[in-house]
Amino acid sequence: MNHITFARNLVKGKIAETIFAQMLREVGTFTVLEFGYEKIVPELVGEGLKEEKGTLNILRTSPDFAVINKKTKEVRLIEVKYLHTLNNDYVFRYAQRMAESWNPSYLFIATLDGFYFDEVSIICENKGNISPLNHPQIPKDVQENYLKILRDFEGNN
Structure with missing residues (x-):
């Protein structure tokens, strides 16, 4: 994968995360907290966390958001992905990877055909x-x- 393709995919992922967060914030029923690896690890390393492989591997798969339902007070850890079109093989592999460290957790997928959402164990x-x-x-x-x-x-694009 060349640098331009990598950058495009990174931007698409950030757009999917932004769309997810803003959509949930708009309805007013949820508190949306950024939770992912990109947010957690720099802070932990800055605090002197020793980069143990087991811990970092678990944190690498940490979901992007913690979402709190304001009515029920339920907290859900949700990973957000962008896919041009839905690919069940990719979704299955990704869900298996998440289930190893973050169960229960949920997967939200933004595609051009619509949005998808399920608990990782169900996927x-x-x-x-x-x-x-x-x-x-x-x-x-x-x-x-x-x-x-x-x-x-x-x-x-």
């Missing part, structure tokens, strides 16, 4: 099949607005 049981995002507190019209942003970006 593993279903061999990579992931359900379309169907959440009573995230209306379809809100999802469509954010999907349009993703499509607009992808159409211009």
Whole structure:
């Protein structure tokens, strides 16, 4: 993979994370906290954490967000991924990797066809099949607005 392709994929991933976080913040039912490896490890290393391979490997797979439902007080650890089109083999492998260290955790996938969301253990049981995002507190019209942003970006690149 060349540097330009890598940079494009990195930007697409950040866009998916931003869309996810803003969509949940817009509905007002969730507190969205950044939680991922990129946020945690620099702070820990700065505090003198010894870079033990086991610990860092677990942290490398840490989900991007901790999301708190303001009504139920449930906390969910959610990894966000961008895929141009849904790929069940990739989703299955990724869910297996997450399940090894972060169970329970959830996977949100942004594609040009829509958003998908499931618990990692369910994705593993279903061999990579992931359900379309169907959440009573995230209306379809809100999802469509954010999907349009993703499509607009992808159409211009």
